[in-house]
Amino acid sequence: MKKALADALTQRRYETLTPVQKAVTEAQLQNADLLVSAQTGSGKTVGFGLALGETLLGTQDNFGSAEAPLALIIAPTRELALQVKRELAWLYAPAGVVMASCVGGMDMRDERRALGRGAHIVVATPGRLRDHIxxxxxxxxxxRGVVLDEADEMLDLGFREDLEFILGEAPDDRRTLMFSATVPKAIATLAKSYQRDAVRVTTVAETxxxxxxxxxxxxxxxxxxENAIINIxxxxxxxxxxxxxxxxxxxNRVTTRLSNRNFSVVALSGELSQAERSHALQAMRDGRARVCVATDVAARGIDLPGLDLVVHAELPNNHETLLNRSGRTGRAGRKGESCLIVTAKLRRKAERILQAAKLVAEWGEAPA
Structure with a gap:
């Protein structure tokens, strides 16, 4: 491991790497393209940051002056992209990294100026990056390196053409790392077309x-x-x-009820502006708010450190959504609780979703 990255981990008091971080930093995979099965919360951002160390820094311990980017990290949502940017910024700080981002909802002129000044690593969403290209x-x-983070999510959101365009424009001799919670046929096809002899990485924790x-x-x-939400x-x-x-x-309804019961609460839904979303997430991060009420789309890709509890006020429509929602807790070795509120008429649906997700839940009455 590069000294600069090891120093960053020490400063963050990292004692052991997660299974996915160990797997992608194996010496024999140093120059390989990788197709990695990794759940949300498995420490994959630091994982691909470490995996790219040798690729980006070569024989040096520090970056030279920032010019054209050496790495592209592509993520499905702006929240996830900005979160990845924050993680890589501390990981590569001792190496003197200059970061830039290209994400929908932000000022394109500011992004163009930042790119003009030079950056070592650019984190982007697919549509905005394609616009800049x-x-x-x-x-x-x-x-030298391209990472597709949550690749399955990007295909689900309809970004296939953008990704194919971006990968087609990047140099042929780059390394390509794809991270995906699942590897359906569409992901395997993308890997075959745009990776060279990719090594498949699955860790025991993810199985x-x-x-x-x-x-x-x-x-x-x-x-x-609704009373059950408050009691839980x-x-x-x-x-x-x-x-x-x-x-x-x-x-909106649940947020109002919780607010009336003196919970410090914020809402995340598609009708909010980017500034309002950022403000809500920051309130959760700095402790001004303790509860976030969200729709699935609004919560995609967000990371709230120290999140201990997920409550499903309404059952998700399928097991993938259940896993995505619940994956906001129990991250990187922490424990978490996921509570499904099940009315009598929806019991069969809940059983079906849990069975499809291969999960065993503890059944009981909601706290009174």
């Missing part, structure tokens, strides 16, 4: 979903679901919790 405001000729999360299925009377939050007294709803209307 087409306008000639980013030079990819020096790129059993969510080892560090305890699942509870809590039964309530049909008219009592009070019962667990988690420093940080997220409550998932299926619609914006339900988010």
């Amino acid at each position: 087409m306008r000639g405001s980013i030079d990819l000729s020096a790129v 059993k979903p969510h080892n560090d999360i305890k699942y509870h299925a809590m039964t309530v009377a049909n008219h009592d679901a 939050l009070r019962f667990y007294e988690a420093p940080n919790a997220i409550v998932f709803c299926n619609t914006r209307a339900m988010v």
Whole structure:
């Protein structure tokens, strides 16, 4: 491992690497393209940061002056992209990194100026990065490594064409690392087309979903679901919790009820501006708010450190969404709780979703 990266880990008091971090930094994989199965919360951002160390720094311990980017990190949502940027900024700080981001919802002129000044690593969402390439405001000729983070999510969101365009514009001799919670046929096809003899990496921890999360299925009377949310939050007294709803209307309704009961609460739904979303997430991070009420789309890719509790105010529609929601807790070795509120008429649906996710939940009544 590069000294600069080892120093950064020491400063952050990292004592051991997670399974995915160990797997992708094996010496024999130093120059290989990788297709990695990794759940949200497995420490994969630091993992691909470490994996790229040798590729980006070569024989040096520090970066030279920042010019055309050496690495592109592509993520499905702006929250995830900005979160990845923050993680890589501290990891590569001792090496003198200059970071830039290209994400939808931000000022394109500011991004163009930052790219013009030079950056070693650019973190981007697919659509915005494609715009910059087409306008000639980013030079990819020096790129040595490309990471597709949450590749399955990007394909689900319809970014296939953008990704194919970006990968087609990057130098042929680059390294390409793909990280994906699942590897369906579409991901395997993408890997075959744009990676060279990719090595498949699956760690033991990822073969059993969510080892560090305890699942509870809590039964309530049909008219009592909203009271159950309040009682669960009070019962667990988690420093940080997220409550998932299926619609914006339900988010607004639950947020109002919790606020009326003196919970410090913020809402995340698609109708918020980027500034409002950033403000809500920052309130959770710095402790001004303890509960975040969100829709699935609004919560995609967000990372709230120290999140101990996930409450499913409404059941998700499928097992993938259940795993995605619950993966906000139990991250990087921490323990977490995931509570499904199950009304009598939805019991069969809950059983079906848990079975499809290969999860065993503890069944019981919601706290009174």
